[in-house]
Amino acid sequence: MTDPVNDDGTWADEADWDIGEDLEGELEEEFAPPPVVAVVGRPNVGKSTLVNRILGRREAVVQDIPGVTRDRVSYDASWLGRRFVVQDTGGWEPDAKGLQQLVAEQASVAMRTADAIIIVVxxxxxxxxxxxxxxxxxxxxxxxxxxxxxxxxxxxxxxxAASLWSLGLGEPHPVSAIHGRGVADLLDAVLEKLPEASEVATRTGGPRRVALVGKPNVGKSSLLNRLAGDQRSVVHDVAGTTVDPVDSLIELDGKTWRFIDTAGLRRKVGQASGHEFYASVRTRGAIDAAEVVVVLMDSAETLTEQDQRILSMVIESGRAVVLAFNKADLVDEDRRYTLDKEVERELAQVQWAQRINISAKTGRGLHRLVPALENALASWDARISTGRLNTFLKEVVQATPPPVRGGKQPRILFATQATARPPTFVLFTSGFLEAGYRRFLERRLRETFGFQGSPIRINVRVREKRGSKR
Structure with missing residues (x-):
């Protein structure tokens, strides 16, 4: 393990710094994804009021505005020192058609993406x-x-409240979200059953999980059908124990992949029409349940705000990413040139993601999909040893030190990778690192270690030398 830097530029004795031997284990625990509690239920039962009560602050929108649909929103929460995430599954127009189907769909998505579920009645x-x-x-x-x-x-x-035993979900917890009555008892019961870290986010084993996402009519169903049909493999409909949406197991290049049910391989087109909320919930649910996300875009059309919004959702989720530009068979030389410029300009925030041009209709370029998925997942799973990371940082910092701030030059004292999936690094420093310098370090990390197709997170901790604390 390489030692931190002294004031004179030498690499110091690590014992001088308040960095314990169990640091890596502690950080892994700290940065492990917190468990997720989803709050589901039909409109106007008090879901958002309960979420606000759990958070202890007014964040969730309590009033549904007619004509505006909202998808799920996640909030960081804690109770008796335990961290967890609350997912408010939001509301939609109270007069939405197919209310029963929508509430059931909301429950389905919560089942596959949450560690515990509160249904509000x-x-x-x-x-x-x-x-x-x-x-x-x-x-x-x-x-x-x-x-x-x-x-x-x-x-x-x-x-x-007692009459609700009839729902078959066990004992009803009587609460008043608006007054706070009974909420503490409810949270005590939830935390008793909640895992320390999210089991949904950290589960491993089995075929790698892929989500195909993109705006409507971009070719998700066509691509999924093409992948299933071209490979002449049996597409198994796996009705998992915890999910109603059916995933598709598809064999590609001799390996089985689990495609999360987003495109609706078996569904009739008309079934979900007109339900923005339904589509939005499904997209988010698929991203949360996946390990790698293929963001599908239309080569023949100008990139839209909706494309950007979906991409932001994927980046924020921390999943591995592949950019697939569909309908490449419809693109001429002029459009190809314009598209390259658009990608350069509009998708600068994901320059690290591999881009493939495909045609779900003709099968063109599909041989590039599996290598891109494997590459992105390998980056997402990657771990850099602490010694190698500190050696790399020592060289980078000596060549390009951090900019001076407030008359002092901050130094990077020590670094470690807290977790993978996505790779998350913690830098212990003697002062604040400017955002520009952090971006510079990310670029250098990518140049040296690859990480193509995976987001990287850099967390900075400003620490004082022992004896300097007052």
Missing amino acids: DAVVGATSADEAAAKKLQRSGKPVFLAANKVDNEKMEAE
């Missing part, structure tokens, strides 16, 4: 058909499910 109204549809899904989830009987503002109303 209005105890005053009682169980509706939409509540029952969601409950049926959740009974098969294999995940801890907690029934929050909301709007129980006093003891007299607890009889209404």
